[in-house]
Amino acid sequence: xxxxxxxxxxxxxxxxxxxxxxxxxxxxxxxxxxxxxxxxxxxxxxxxxxxxxxxxxxxxxxxxxxxxxxxxxxxxxxxxxxxxxxxxxxxxxxxxxxxxxxxxxxxxxxxxxxxxxxxxxxxxxxxxxxxxxxxxxxxxx
Amino acid sequence: xxxxxxxxxxxxxxxxxxxxxxxxxxxxxxxxxxxxxxxxxxxxxxxxxxxxxxxxxxxxxxxxxxxxxxxxxxxxxxxxxxxxxxxxxxxxxxxxxxxxxxxxxxxxxxxxxxxxxxxxxxxxxxxxxxxxxxxxxxxxxxxxxxxxxxxxxxxxxxxxxxxxxxxxxxxxxxxxxxxxxxxxxxxxxxxxxxxxxxxxxxxxxxxxxxxxxxxxxxxx
Numbered sequence: 001x002x003x004x005x006x007x008x009x010x011x012x013x014x015x016x017x018x019x020x021x022x023x024x025x026x027x028x029x030x031x032x033x034x035x036x037x038x039x040x041x042x043x044x045x046x047x048x049x050x051x052x053x054x055x056x057x058x059x060x061x062x063x064x065x066x067x068x069x070x071x072x073x074x075x076x077x078x079x080x081x082x083x084x085x086x087x088x089x090x091x092x093x094x095x096x097x098x099x100x101x102x103x104x105x106x107x108x109x110x111x112x113x114x115x116x117x118x119x120x121x122x123x124x125x126x127x128x129x130x131x132x133x134x135x136x137x138x139x140x141x
Numbered sequence: 142x143x144x145x146x147x148x149x150x151x152x153x154x155x156x157x158x159x160x161x162x163x164x165x166x167x168x169x170x171x172x173x174x175x176x177x178x179x180x181x182x183x184x185x186x187x188x189x190x191x192x193x194x195x196x197x198x199x200x201x202x203x204x205x206x207x208x209x210x211x212x213x214x215x216x217x218x219x220x221x222x223x224x225x226x227x228x229x230x231x232x233x234x235x236x237x238x239x240x241x242x243x244x245x246x247x248x249x250x251x252x253x254x255x256x257x258x259x260x261x262x263x264x265x266x267x268x269x270x271x272x273x274x275x276x277x278x279x280x281x282x283x284x285x286x287x288x289x290x291x292x293x294x295x296x297x298x299x300x301x302x303x304x305x306x307x308x309x310x311x312x313x314x315x316x317x318x319x320x321x322x323x324x325x326x327x328x329x330x331x332x333x334x335x336x337x338x339x340x341x342x343x344x345x346x347x348x349x350x351x352x353x354x355x356x357x358x359x360x361x
Contacts, residue, residue, distance in 0.1 A: 043229070044228075044229065051218065051219070070228075071235070073173045073174050074171075074173070074174040075172070075173045075174075076170065076171045076172060076173070076174070077170075077172050077173075089173075091228045099229075100229060101228040101229050102228065103228045
């Protein structure tokens with residue numbers, strides 16, 4: 001099992017037909033973005049139809065998980081028992097992902113040290129045998 | 142603080158008898174930085190209703206009718222419902238309420254501009270979203286929403302744009318903004334708790350930073 005940052009009490013995501021492949025890739029520690037087969041536009045969260053060209057054909061493109069903090073907030077109220085506070089929620093601009101951003105948590109950082117533009121890298125957190133959640137931590141620029 | 146002060150004269154306001162100073166606000170717990178408890182709207186049980194009918198039928202009703210000058214809904218590309226969707230909107234929309242397109246369509250349809258609005262009911266789920274809407278709806282330039290509010294512009298009776306004359310979702314009740322429409326009607330009928338003298342045009346907005354809508358009300 002991976003390093004843990006959040007307790008089991010955190011609410012679990014519920015996958016549907018559209019998002020299931022994304023969560024399956026995550027369970028294998030592969031961070032993917034959805035790429036339109038017709039126009040090449042990349043997108044997250046997964047959706048049935050490309051917002052640029054309306055094609056329903058798409059594939060999954062793996063990305064490195066490197067990126068930088070686009071924006072963030074520091075949350076001081078828990079949504080689950082035993083949640084470590086404060087919790088940093090950040091929008092991560094993913095490198096090599098066609099401009100796609102992902103909302104996640106920053107871990108391994110003093111919340112007062114978070115800045116826009118902070119270079120980060122992916123760290124997987126295995127919440128259970130079949131659920132892994134991508135979090136991010138600072139990396140050397 | 143401005144909306145809370147308005148609520149003090151509104152007998153329906155949940156927070157009507159709870160005045161708030163800047164110190165009270167600053168002492169309230171941080172929820173999600175920079176929003177403190179008193180930057181977040183109330184959670185309320187309540188109801189309100191509107192009667193929408195033709196001008197012809199409205200003429201025979203006991204209450205003075207208020208005209209819907211225009212209504213609009215919509216969202217720029219990239220916005221959608223759901224917790225993970227808005228992270229991918231265009232850079233130039235990120236620090237806005239994403240209502241500027243909608244606002245421009247509303248003004249064009251109603252045949253009025255920001256300078257014609259006498260009173261406004263602005264959807265106040267969070268205080269920050271009020272500032273962004275003031276910019277989106279053209280009451281000030283980008284980034285000047287804070288200074289505009291600080292100048293007292295939204296305060297009844299002397300501000301240039303008295304807003305949320307019922308106290309809003311922050312201080313009257315959180316009825317998902319329908320109470321803002323009701324207050325818009327009251328503001329133009331003259332039976333608001335904070336009546337704006339001679340008001341003829343009232344803007345009522347819905348939530349910012351998500352797919353939204355707005356209505357322009359008028360009194361003939």
